Amino acid sequence: MAHPVIGIIGGGPAGLFCAANIRPQGFRIILFEKKREAGRKLLITGSGRCNLTHGGDIRKFEQHYGEKGAFLKPALRGYTNREIIAFFEERGCPLYADENEKIFPVSEKADDILSVLISACRENNVMIRQHTPVRAVERTSTGFLIQTEWQNIRADILVIATGGASYPSTGSTGDGYRFAKSLGHTITAIGPALAPVYPDKYPFSDLAGISFDEITVSILREGRVARKVTGDLLLTHNGLSGPVILHASRYIRDGDSLRIAFLPEKEHNTIASSITLGSAAAGKRLVKTILSDLPLPARFIQRLTEEAGLSPDCTVAHLSREKRKELLRLLTGWTFLIKSVGGFDQAMATRGGVSLEEINNKTMESRLLPGLYCIGEVLDIDGDSGGYNLQAAFSTAYAAARSISGKIETVSDI
Template identity: 60%
Template structure:
């Protein structure tokens, strides 16, 4: 194997899209996939329906990748959400934007996205070798030496597109970090992201499934507020989930405290005033009945009364100052202490990865090793829910392919 040969390690969406975009003009492109088939994690995306990207202006995407949106700017502008939608529509797969902005294939099947990618790889002459995990990579005389279970191969260009460490059963088990490390790249601390949060001494197990919209969620560490976020929240059997928690999870660590304001669209002072006025205006009614005037799920409101140790037959006029204060605080800033985050087998993506300081954001090429590219989730990038991570995978793949092909 000599001449213009590109080896891409990883047959997920980033790897396959980079392959089909880079192929042609006499260039040999080979994809090495460790599992028996490609795109296993892609098939799980959006519960099998594949939330491919998000609607709206591409400039609105930059704020959805934590502190790393600036790094992705060249990639996202080079290959936008409109370009991604157009690619699949031009290849016979209709796309549809749902209320809220999530974009899905009209068929609502992740398998249709994968089928287009594989068909186009075949049409472009890309060689896809499955059941061929790569164990070692090295640089020798200007070429890359790639060792798999079956072969030792040489290539002038190498792309690491192995994904992160989440959902390891799909093959996304962190191999790319080892391979990038073998080529002298720094790997930042990795941890689950877009992950549910387990809560210490969690009191709402029996309310699992109750959801809230647009709540204010504050993150505290060592008594100091470090983040404020607004989003939807879901009570689970063991803690908190929902888009608001998942998007914030990249910053959450065990031992942190989350304070949740359970009335949407209000700050804590406004909530305190609203709850105080509601109790006062319903002094002759039971406290649990008075709380029904607030936009709270009935079962949740009753649980707050129980947790405040307020007798079920007590009316608002006879509520003690301490009990009133406890109840108001529960609505305005309920405190949850984080036990842990869901592990890699449950988290949607990985926080951390190949250090962005060592990657050229205009090409996705390594600043340390010429003709080495890192794309997709193997990079220290994680996006919010809503299609942002898949868009980043396709956009970084397209940018690398553009450099590799010279187009």
């Protein structure tokens, strides 16, 4: 009997990790990478430092993928963050956790992570065909036909590990969606995720670099709050960024607005009382002086008073009821119409992808076509920043590798 062939499309972290973990021997693994070198997107993660995973409790990881966390539960529990750490450290790549429990290589070089993956594939006799873009895939009576520019290759098992559509210069151009769709799978609408947000009439261009800790951002849709996210925010020259914005971007749709509480909404009454008491006790005090007692940057407070239409010498005594309400609104619920979300060239991840309803969440095998697997970002999964997306890539890759190994053993026993 000829050795079974496993074709893996995509030389990113999911594809490489899957190829490296397929067991036992007696098969051929061929990995197709469209670029001249595998792992190009991995090299830019974490600004080149490669945030592999997060050091927290794996049981709490699910909440970092929104409503898709339930789908990932078996894969995350089947191959945890601790096992990922052990995989790399046992192969001579020590890791460390930063103050936010993000896991990085001690060298802070993504190259070292990629080297481990490539070496593990070589040890597993994986044939890595770089600079070999796949043009199309077909279902055959005995498996799959993988069509490249130069030849067609028949495979008993096919793994789609092409990533999403973010950072297309690295090779993630959405090919996997096309392949999966051609094989009968449903593709949920894709869009940029973990991207900056660009408000209409942005008022903070000259305040770039100012940041805020643990503030709440609400996504408003048709007059209602569609989602609330809490985290750190960063003002840039042309828009909003920082973890809270990156996370919120996954849920933003056309026509949405952002409402930002630069101070906690629960402090609304406290802030209102301080301004009112200030009016009664020291009406001659400047409004900007009263506001300077708040835990906010001075330059931001100045812009706040300008946006509220207050003159620099406005005293608390001359602060009308309407102006006081406007100040409170800006402090606890400044609303911005969203002009756009950063495109795929800026997004760290892609939302949408192969419908999870059509994938077995214990094995990552297609429920429609036996022998077809979808892993990593090609699935309709996107997680928070902080190592959660790579964790999902590794965990789904391992689930597929374990399932494929079981299929090979079954064939070998016949």
